[in-house]
Amino acid sequence: MAAYPLVLRDVRLQRGGRVLVSEANIEARAGELIALRGPSGSGKTTILRAIAGLDGFDAGAIEVGQARLEAGRAPDRAMLHVLRRSVGLVFQFHCLFEHMSALQNVCLSPVHVYGKSAHEAAGRASELFKQLGVETRADALPRELSGGEAQRVAIARALAVDPPVLLMDEPMASLDPPRRAELGAILQRLTAAGRTLQPR
Amino acid sequence: MAPLRAGRLVCSALLVIFVSAPALAQTPPVLRWAGDPEGGAPYVEADPSDPSKLVGFDVEVADLIARGLGRTPQFININFASIDQSVVRGDADIGLSGIEDTPAHRTAFAVTVPYYEFREVLSVRTADAARFRSLADLRGRRVGTLGGTIAYEILRNAERNQGIEAVSYDDDVHPYSDLVLGRLDAVLLDNVLAERRRRTTPGFITQPDPVAVSHYVGVMAPANGVLRDRVNGVLKQAMRDGTLERIFRKWNVWNDDQPPLFARVNAGTPIEPLVMVAANGVTPSMAPSLATMPKLEATRAYFPALVRASVITLIFSCAAMLMAVALGIAIATGRIYGARVVRVLLVAYVELMRGTPILLQLFVLYYGLAAAVRLPAWMAALLGLGLNYAAYESEIYRGALLAVPVGQLDAAKTLGFSDFQTLRLVRGPQALRLALAPMTNDFVALLKDSSLVSVLTVVELTKETQIFATNLGSWVIPGALCAALYLAMSLPLAAVARALERRWRWT
Numbered sequence: 001m002a003a004y005p006l007v008l009r010d011v012r013l014q015r016g017g018r019v020l021v022s023e024a025n026i027e028a029r030a031g032e033l034i035a036l037r038g039p040s041g042s043g044k045t046t047i048l049r050a051i052a053g054l055d056g057f058d059a060g061a062i063e064v065g066q067a068r069l070e071a072g073r074a075p076d077r078a079m080l081h082v083l084r085r086s087v088g089l090v091f092q093f094h095c096l097f098e099h100m101s102a103l104q105n106v107c108l109s110p111v112h113v114y115g116k117s118a119h120e121a122a123g124r125a126s127e128l129f130k131q132l133g134v135e136t137r138a139d140a141l142p143r144e145l146s147g148g149e150a151q152r153v154a155i156a157r158a159l160a161v162d163p164p165v166l167l168m169d170e171p172m173a174s175l176d177p178p179r180r181a182e183l184g185a186i187l188q189r190l191t192a193a194g195r196t197l198q199p200r
Numbered sequence: 201m202a203p204l205r206a207g208r209l210v211c212s213a214l215l216v217i218f219v220s221a222p223a224l225a226q227t228p229p230v231l232r233w234a235g236d237p238e239g240g241a242p243y244v245e246a247d248p249s250d251p252s253k254l255v256g257f258d259v260e261v262a263d264l265i266a267r268g269l270g271r272t273p274q275f276i277n278i279n280f281a282s283i284d285q286s287v288v289r290g291d292a293d294i295g296l297s298g299i300e301d302t303p304a305h306r307t308a309f310a311v312t313v314p315y316y317e318f319r320e321v322l323s324v325r326t327a328d329a330a331r332f333r334s335l336a337d338l339r340g341r342r343v344g345t346l347g348g349t350i351a352y353e354i355l356r357n358a359e360r361n362q363g364i365e366a367v368s369y370d371d372d373v374h375p376y377s378d379l380v381l382g383r384l385d386a387v388l389l390d391n392v393l394a395e396r397r398r399r400t401t402p403g404f405i406t407q408p409d410p411v412a413v414s415h416y417v418g419v420m421a422p423a424n425g426v427l428r429d430r431v432n433g434v435l436k437q438a439m440r441d442g443t444l445e446r447i448f449r450k451w452n453v454w455n456d457d458q459p460p461l462f463a464r465v466n467a468g469t470p471i472e473p474l475v476m477v478a479a480n481g482v483t484p485s486m487a488p489s490l491a492t493m494p495k496l497e498a499t500r501a502y503f504p505a506l507v508r509a510s511v512i513t514l515i516f517s518c519a520a521m522l523m524a525v526a527l528g529i530a531i532a533t534g535r536i537y538g539a540r541v542v543r544v545l546l547v548a549y550v551e552l553m554r555g556t557p558i559l560l561q562l563f564v565l566y567y568g569l570a571a572a573v574r575l576p577a578w579m580a581a582l583l584g585l586g587l588n589y590a591a592y593e594s595e596i597y598r599g600a601l602l603a604v605p606v607g608q609l610d611a612a613k614t615l616g617f618s619d620f621q622t623l624r625l626v627r628g629p630q631a632l633r634l635a636l637a638p639m640t641n642d643f644v645a646l647l648k649d650s651s652l653v654s655v656l657t658v659v660e661l662t663k664e665t666q667i668f669a670t671n672l673g674s675w676v677i678p679g680a681l682c683a684a685l686y687l688a689m690s691l692p693l694a695a696v697a698r699a700l701e702r703r704w705r706w707t
Contacts (some may be wrong), residue, residue: 018697052614053613054610054613054614062229084613086615087614091607095610095611097608097612099630099704109615112617113615124543161616
């Protein structure tokens with residue numbers, strides 16, 4: 001693994017002619033937990049989406065593990081392949097697949113993208129559910145989950161393939177204070193295991 | 201006094217109106233006669249030199265009758281199969297357009313005396329003239345005719361008794377073109393029609409021995425007995441004074457069969473509506489006409505045929521829908537994920553199929569392409585429905601695919617799915633749930649639109665009902681049964697779709 005699993009160098013992001021972020025520089029070590037803070041509309045989500053390869057950026061460079069993203073150029077298929085294996089993203093509104101149970105949501109990528117057996121994927125999912133305290137909700141559909149439960153299932157889905165970098169968009173937004181503390185503890189445990197996290 | 205006088209005037213005016221209204225209804229200045237110019241010459245057709253004028257022997261018979269009644273003829277254009285029902289409705293006073301003398305017409309309508317005798321004759325390809333001389337020679341062969349006619353009834357009987365396959369057409373042109381193309385082995389129709397087609401379509405001959413003999417009559421509403429008797433008087437007089445003979449000679453349909461008919465009509469000799477002619481020493485038997493049976497018995501006798509036709513409707517609709525769904529998904533996917541050239545081609549396909557009538561597409565597939573590829577009727581029908589509905593389905597799926605939230609697609613991307621995996625595992629299944637209600641709607645519509653395939657000789661529920669109604673002389677029971685059978689097919693479908701919608705609902 002590279003010395004810094006996540007590096008941003010002089011990244012500039014603009015949308016509709018408006019510069020949201022200029023010269024963003026980050027060097028994140030393994031096990032480091034970094035929070036991006038800023039008012040609404042300041043570009044926090046935009047940075048995360050650029051790191052995850054969902055949107056482009058206008059200047060600078062982003063490195064995630066072995067993947068290197070160039071400004072103004074869509075990554076090719078091979079680069080995207082490397083990127084997807086290096087970073088997981090938990091969306092603000094979870095974006096769980098609505099037609100699948102929590103367990104199916106978590107197992108889908110390991111089985112279809114990483115070629116794991118259904119049994120192996122289910123075992124790992126159960127482990128994550130237990131760690132995150134949602135082991136009783138495995139068969140529930142996303143619409144049957146509370147905001148906090150959906151958040152934790154989404155974290156489990158992102159972690160199911162063990163990405164070195166985990167990005168989380170507004171992870172505390174849908175949680176009440178006790179749940180926030182709980183999630184804080186979970187994130188501490190995960191970073192202690194050597195993962196780079198970016199809650200904001 | 202003035203107000204009183206004014207009141208009297210008003211009363212007088214009302215009196216005049218009330219007295220004259222029934223008088224107008226009983227003796228209209230015109231004789232409205234219904235015919236179908238699509239049947240063409242020599243019955244009724246638009247004059248080639250002046251399309252606003254009608255010509256044909258039935259046009260002249262109508263003129264003759266109107267003159268005899270002291271009225272002016274007024275033509276009402278009605279589809280051939282609906283002429284008898286339209287006179288019952290009161291759309292016309294009399295129907296004349298090669299209307300056949302059937303037991304159903306005699307039972308359920310007021311019909312005139314027969315004014316022309318025709319023969320049901322067998323036409324075969326010239327090369328088959330020696331081997332297909334009668335229906336008995338056509339076991340296992342396809343024999344076509346115009347649906348809802350005496351000839352079709354004869355063929356349905358021969359289907360049961362002589363093992364032929366009866367094929368129903370909506371017009372009298374395509375049976376002969378299909379005969380020459382080899383889709384049929386014989387055609388059974390009136391000698392007048394056969395002779396007319398023989399002049400324009402080379403490649404077939406008409407066997408000299410008729411299969412049956414019947415007549416043309418005028419048909420009127422059952423309550424029009426008085427008018428019928430007056431029309432009969434006019435026709436009998438025209439038979440005696442040679443006017444009818446002159447008309448038929450002018451249109452080259454006069455032959456030796458007519459003088460004996462005229463003599464029998466004028467002598468008051470009872471005339472059977474249909475006489476089967478012996479072939480090889482055997483006179484084929486005809487099942488008793490439905491029109492002469494009690495309605496309940498007739499319904500019981502015909503019900504199995506309606507159920508069989510429903511099964512055909514259901515099979516056609518399911519198969520066509522399967523094709524439409526598969527193709528619709530492919531088109532929708534191509535329009536969202538495909539390259540520009542693919543997208544342009546698919547848009548062109550969708551607009552072509554949506555923008556032109558499905559009937560036209562069916563005709564082009566079956567008849568238009570016949571010179572290049574001779575599709576069987578069932579395949580052309582299936583392709584026609586499937587290809588047409590695929591265009592509509594594709595728009596439903598495209599809308600549903602575009603309606604899947606972007607967040608779901610972003611989540612799939614970050615998890616490493618390819619476009620195809622995203623479509624198969626996430627976007628497709630979610631779109632399917634969104635598309636379910638409009639899909640059900642389309643399937644029910646297809647179930648009903650499948651009746652259009654009858655123009656390609658496929659006898660499905662609506663066509664079979666039409667034949668039943670023609671034979672019975674009424675639409676009431678056949679229409680009610682037909683509606684009940686369509687509902688029996690569509691309601692369970694709607695119930696299944698509702699149950700699936702409930703099960704798949706997530707918001």
